[in-house]
Amino acid sequence: MEETEGGDFLPKGPQQSEATPPAAVDFPVRNPARQLDFTGLGDGASSSVGLALLEVSQPQQSQTPSHLIQQQQQQQLVKPKNQPPKPPPLPQMPFLTMQQAPQPAVSSPHPSVRPAVKPESPRARPRQNLAEVNDGTPKKQKQCNCKHSRCLKLYCECFASGVYCDGCNCVNCHNNIENDDARREAVEATLERNPQAFRPKIASSPHGARDFREETGEGVVLAKHNKGCHCKKSGCLKKYCECFQANILCSENCKCLDCKNYEGSEERQALFHGDHAHNMAYIQQAANAAITGAIGSSGYGSPPVNKKRKGQELFFGSTVKDPVHKIRQFQQADQVKASLPSSSLPLIPGAFAGNALTLGPSKFTYRSLLAGIIQPEDLKELCSVLVVYSGEAAKMLAEERKAAEIQAENSSETLAASSVQDQCQSRKNAEAEKPLIDDLSSGNQAETKNSEESTSNGADESKGRPMSPSTLALMCDEQATIFTPAASPNELSGQSSVTTQLLNRQDLSGTYAEQERIVLTKFRDCLNRLITSGEIKETKYSSLAQTESYQQNEPTSNGVRTDIRSPRQPISNGVEKLVFNFNQPGHIQ
DNA sequence: GAGTTTGAAACT
DNA sequence: CAGTTTCAAACTC
Numbered sequence: 259m260e261e262t263e264g265g266d267f268l269p270k271g272p273q274q275s276e277a278t279p280p281a282a283v284d285f286p287v288r289n290p291a292r293q294l295d296f297t298g299l300g301d302g303a304s305s306s307v308g309l310a311l312l313e314v315s316q317p318q319q320s321q322t323p324s325h326l327i328q329q330q331q332q333q334q335l336v337k338p339k340n341q342p343p344k345p346p347p348l349p350q351m352p353f354l355t356m357q358q359a360p361q362p363a364v365s366s367p368h369p370s371v372r373p374a375v376k377p378e379s380p381r382a383r384p385r386q387n388l389a390e391v392n393d394g395t396p397k398k399q400k401q402c403n404c405k406h407s408r409c410l411k412l413y414c415e416c417f418a419s420g421v422y423c424d425g426c427n428c429v430n431c432h433n434n435i436e437n438d439d440a441r442r443e444a445v446e447a448t449l450e451r452n453p454q455a456f457r458p459k460i461a462s463s464p465h466g467a468r469d470f471r472e473e474t475g476e477g478v479v480l481a482k483h484n485k486g487c488h489c490k491k492s493g494c495l496k497k498y499c500e501c502f503q504a505n506i507l508c509s510e511n512c513k514c515l516d517c518k519n520y521e522g523s524e525e526r527q528a529l530f531h532g533d534h535a536h537n538m539a540y541i542q543q544a545a546n547a548a549i550t551g552a553i554g555s556s557g558y559g560s561p562p563v564n565k566k567r568k569g570q571e572l573f574f575g576s577t578v579k580d581p582v583h584k585i586r587q588f589q590q591a592d593q594v595k596a597s598l599p600s601s602s603l604p605l606i607p608g609a610f611a612g613n614a615l616t617l618g619p620s621k622f623t624y625r626s627l628l629a630g631i632i633q634p635e636d637l638k639e640l641c642s643v644l645v646v647y648s649g650e651a652a653k654m655l656a657e658e659r660k661a662a663e664i665q666a667e668n669s670s671e672t673l674a675a676s677s678v679q680d681q682c683q684s685r686k687n688a689e690a691e692k693p694l695i696d697d698l699s700s701g702n703q704a705e706t707k708n709s710e711e712s713t714s715n716g717a718d719e720s721k722g723r724p725m726s727p728s729t730l731a732l733m734c735d736e737q738a739t740i741f742t743p744a745a746s747p748n749e750l751s752g753q754s755s756v757t758t759q760l761l762n763r764q765d766l767s768g769t770y771a772e773q774e775r776i777v778l779t780k781f782r783d784c785l786n787r788l789i790t791s792g793e794i795k796e797t798k799y800s801s802l803a804q805t806e807s808y809q810q811n812e813p814t815s816n817g818v819r820t821d822i823r824s825p826r827q828p829i830s831n832g833v834e835k836l837v838f839n840f841n842q843p844g845h846i847q
Numbered sequence: 848g849a850g851t852t853t854g855a856a857a858c859t
Numbered sequence: 860c861a862g863t864t865t866c867a868a869a870c871t872c
Contacts, residue, residue, distance in 0.1 A: 406866065412856055413866045451857080489854065497869055498853045 409433035486511030494519035
């Protein structure tokens with residue numbers, strides 16, 4: 259394992275950039291410092307390996323940059339214990355310095371979850387100044403501590419990086435000039451086993467960009483591990499994991515178990531911002547997701563950014579280990595789908611969606627059909643709607659009671675009063691609808707706005723987080739206490755007799771019950787519609803899934819593509835439809 | 848700083 | 860190719 263200094267999450271080595279053609283990076287470029295140049299060797303060159311190297315393109319001392327010489331001189335000075343002073347590097351073993359090195363594609367300020375600097379021997383310190391990353395963070399060349407490998411196996415980070423040991427704490431080191439023959443042999447053997455052994459492990463994404471999430475401050479790096487990790491116990495959230503260590507998300511290349519190193523992972527985010535409030539929010543999110551399985555991650559303020567996602571998830575995969583986890587992965591998938599250029603995608607519908615590049619055989623995941631349907635704004639809206647319904651119901655019922663009283667007082671006009679009551683109720687129903695329509699109308703506007711904002715630059719947590727059911731319930735209760743007294747004209751009518759008070763109390767109780775009934779009825783309707791949305795989605799994806807198997811080689815084929823929509827888009831949202839239905843007068847009972 | 852855990856690399 | 864061993868870094872105490 260290599261450790262980048264500063265505890266920052268700099269990748270192990272420079273990312274292979276687009277500027278570096280694959281053919282040129284068959285050998286290591288990842289740690290340029292004192293790095294041997296394998297350029298000139300192709301994949302098939304392992305037999306001739308010898309570290310041939312820079313001499314091909316960068317011959318000899320005469321062209322050795324002064325800073326290289328300087329470093330070489332320093333190497334002599336700081337050579338590890340039990341190593342005799344090195345002679346100047348042989349021509350065949352040219353070095354690169356950090357200055358020459360391509361900057362890591364990932365220089366993200368990984369929030370320090372670990373102490374910054376690996377303890378190093380005093381002798382090693384002078385080298386620190388040699389390597390700087392562009393952000394000013396000292397880039398210390400790591401020192402290995404190999405004891406049994408002679409630093410001639412890939413176990414040795416120095417060797418794996420293609421650099422001589424320098425200032426390391428290794429024992430019986432052969433990764434040096436003095437043991438160049440042995441080293442060459444080791445390199446040959448290594449390349450023989452794996453011609454790509456010295457290739458950088460981390461490859462930039464085709465998009466070559468990275469994204470910095472304002473929300474978390476974490477850099478979301480669009481790169482991936484060429485081989486992928488195979489972590490089993492670390493959740494890919496420790497530096498044991500090469501992906502995590504390189505500050506990249508696990509990819510379809512990985513074969514890790516219980517991976518939490520994917521975009522949208524609560525564990526990962528918690529690790530990054532460690533903020534208590536956020537943690538609580540994530541706990542809430544996880545809990546909600548576990549309970550409902552229906553709320554898109556975007557609903558919790560996770561901005562839709564370009565993301566790599568963990569493995570491909572086949573929608574109807576059968577190997578679900580952790581539903582919540584998998585849901586999150588799918589949420590990530592949605593976001594990826596939404597943000598990636600369409601031309602790069604085969605555009606797998608809905609929950610199948612994912613970057614074509616991420617399609618692989620290993621990750622089967624289930625995602626709720628309802629995922630993404632409900633957005634946080636929708637929940638807020640729903641809450642507001644229910645509150646308003648509650649209030650309006652109270653008013654309406656109070657009116658009814660009042661009318662009934664009047665009717666009772668005028669017993670001789672019983673039949674007529676009945677008619678009045680009906681009229682009153684009809685009128686109240688109409689009035690009750692009106693503010694709802696207004697409210698929902700504005701709500702929808704707000705939703706649209708929020709969606710746009712979320713889509714463009716990330717979610718606004720302050721307004722993006724949905725309320726938990728308990729919060730919603732509390733809110734409704736609170737609102738009820740506000741609305742109901744005001745909505746009970748009897749209380750204000752001046753009738754103060756005991757009989758009247760008792761009657762009012764009974765009325766109040768009945769009003770509460772009626773309020774509750776109406777609100778719950780509306781909520782039930784809402785849930786029913788949500789279920790319907792899920793069923794529709796299921797039907798659609800089922801058919802598309804079948805289509806997909808025939809069209810996978812035609813990424814832009816029409817049928818699939820036109821049906822793919824971001825969950826935020828109205829047609830697949832379902833919530834919008836649901837909200838409109840709330841406005842239908844007939845639904846008030 | 849010692850011991851343990853972890854996962855890549857090496858080996859069978 | 861899968862399972863096991865070796866190794867060194869990461870991590871814990």
